[in-house]
Amino acid sequence: MADKTLGPLTFGFDIGIASVGWCVLGESRIVNLGVRTFDAAEDPKTGAALNEHRRTVKTQRNRLKRRVARLKKLRRLLRDAGAVPSADIEHFNTTPNQRGHTAKTDPWALRSGGLKERLAGEDWARVLYHIVKHRGFFAARKSETVDEKKEGGKLTQGVKRTAGLMAGNWRTIGEMAANDQAFAAAKRNKAGSYSNSFSRKLLDDEIKQLFAQQRELGNPAASSKLEADVLDLFWFQKPAVTGQAMLEMMARCTFEKDKYRAPKCSFSAERFIWLSKLNNIKVIEAGERRPLSLDERQKAKDLPYRYVKVTYKQLRSAIGLTDSPSVGFAGLAYGTKRNKKGELIDPENAALIELKGWHALKRELDTDATRSTWERLSGAALSGNTGQIDAIALALSIYKSDDELEPELAKLDLSGLDIDAILRVDYTNFVQLSFKAIGNLLPHLEAGLRYDEACKLAGYNHAKPATTTQSRTRIKPGRSTCRHSVQKKSATPLSFARSIRPGRS
Numbered sequence: 001m002a003d004k005t006l007g008p009l010t011f012g013f014d015i016g017i018a019s020v021g022w023c024v025l026g027e028s029r030i031v032n033l034g035v036r037t038f039d040a041a042e043d044p045k046t047g048a049a050l051n052e053h054r055r056t057v058k059t060q061r062n063r064l065k066r067r068v069a070r071l072k073k074l075r076r077l078l079r080d081a082g083a084v085p086s087a088d089i090e091h092f093n094t095t096p097n098q099r100g101h102t103a104k105t106d107p108w109a110l111r112s113g114g115l116k117e118r119l120a121g122e123d124w125a126r127v128l129y130h131i132v133k134h135r136g137f138f139a140a141r142k143s144e145t146v147d148e149k150k151e152g153g154k155l156t157q158g159v160k161r162t163a164g165l166m167a168g169n170w171r172t173i174g175e176m177a178a179n180d181q182a183f184a185a186a187k188r189n190k191a192g193s194y195s196n197s198f199s200r201k202l203l204d205d206e207i208k209q210l211f212a213q214q215r216e217l218g219n220p221a222a223s224s225k226l227e228a229d230v231l232d233l234f235w236f237q238k239p240a241v242t243g244q245a246m247l248e249m250m251a252r253c254t255f256e257k258d259k260y261r262a263p264k265c266s267f268s269a270e271r272f273i274w275l276s277k278l279n280n281i282k283v284i285e286a287g288e289r290r291p292l293s294l295d296e297r298q299k300a301k302d303l304p305y306r307y308v309k310v311t312y313k314q315l316r317s318a319i320g321l322t323d324s325p326s327v328g329f330a331g332l333a334y335g336t337k338r339n340k341k342g343e344l345i346d347p348e349n350a351a352l353i354e355l356k357g358w359h360a361l362k363r364e365l366d367t368d369a370t371r372s373t374w375e376r377l378s379g380a381a382l383s384g385n386t387g388q389i390d391a392i393a394l395a396l397s398i399y400k401s402d403d404e405l406e407p408e409l410a411k412l413d414l415s416g417l418d419i420d421a422i423l424r425v426d427y428t429n430f431v432q433l434s435f436k437a438i439g440n441l442l443p444h445l446e447a448g449l450r451y452d453e454a455c456k457l458a459g460y461n462h463a464k465p466a467t468t469t470q471s472r473t474r475i476k477p478g479r480s481t482c483r484h485s486v487q488k489k490s491a492t493p494l495s496f497a498r499s500i501r502p503g504r505s
Helices: 050-078 107-114 122-134 151-168 174-181 200-216 224-234 243-249 267-282 292-301 312-319 356-365 371-382 387-398 402-410 415-423 435-446 451-458 492-499
Strands: 010-015 019-025 030-037 283-284 288-291 327-329 351-354
Touching: 050 122, 050 174, 050 224, 107 122, 107 224, 122 200, 122 224, 151 174, 151 200, 174 200, 200 224, 243 387, 267 292, 267 351, 267 356, 267 387, 267 435, 267 451, 288 415, 312 327, 312 351, 356 387, 356 415, 371 387, 387 402, 402 415, 435 451
Parallel strands: none
Antiparallel strands: 010 019, 019 030, 283 288, 283 327
């Protein structure tokens, strides 16, 4: 800068998705300030990310590539077993006019017939190829099947329907689809319908029944080894991210650099967010602003735990504010917004807080079978003993498959019914602070202090967090340094869970 008399300067930035605000401060004055705006990296009509279409297409392309590789390996297995003379696709044709070939026999009819008569080589290969190619629905997490509005929930309902049609009437999915009138019009889902969805576990059972029957009928290409190889291919899919891999990708706490960040849906993190908001609320009365009184805060504290979504209007009622138009909340735009009919929108109907993690867990555990567990967990958490409920949130946030999650939950003094209910919950995302930092701040927030005041008393500088000490890998020349920093491995999921084991607050 040409002017060297400005002295020490402080630079501030407010970075958003469509603008960057900046300010330069001297010791006693504002040197300069301004804002730079630009187009947000999203679709202006839908708000979707600009790369969403490219990401979706890439995901589909990768999925198809894995499917092609799986089927190619199956063809080679059947060729080596002597079912077909070569691994060429024409020996496995299951669709009329596929690549210029015409299917000799309907694969559904072959699947049904294979339960009572020996299948010739190509017919047997066609049956196995048909099942492995269309291998039905399977969810790695039970939580994927809960919401009936999402695809996983719709598929689950379709699977339940087809399983109900099959029970007691047919031996396998193939036999049912070939003979049941419910599948006369279509074997597969059509036009957004999920009613004809098949369970992968039932298709697995069909493969086993077909192999057993074909071995009994003397089919030379139905050995136990081939059955095991086919089932391995049938079930193989790209594994979910492991808990260890999740930890290696996780960032560290803003203040406690040796600690991982806490799950956003954990009790402690949601309590921290709620109290921070509550302590910042200002009431406007006769033009004057004031914070909530101690009595008002006490009345408001338990609102998010009783209601799924708390609005400013509910807060007004809970703390006993009058309905006078001269009394309101700072930060709300009273009398400025209108709906499509031109009617004024009451800003106090806006959501103040929603504890999604708390209510998701409550929805699954607050039932006749597991209510005692929910009362124990929630009572302990609200009394300050957050160890077990936070450990549950940690497991739900880190482990992305039920195979990994279930044994971790079993370590937390939970019954089989409790674990079965908790598996239906899905938590994602993390806050910027660790359980340790949150634990140091919460007592001060409980007392009504603002976040900056709580940080000061806890020994943290919220404006200038300590410089990170975690190591980074060196980036190879030619690679972007934007998104390739990697944290040094320093802990396992077990050691992380021990830091908040049940019984510790």
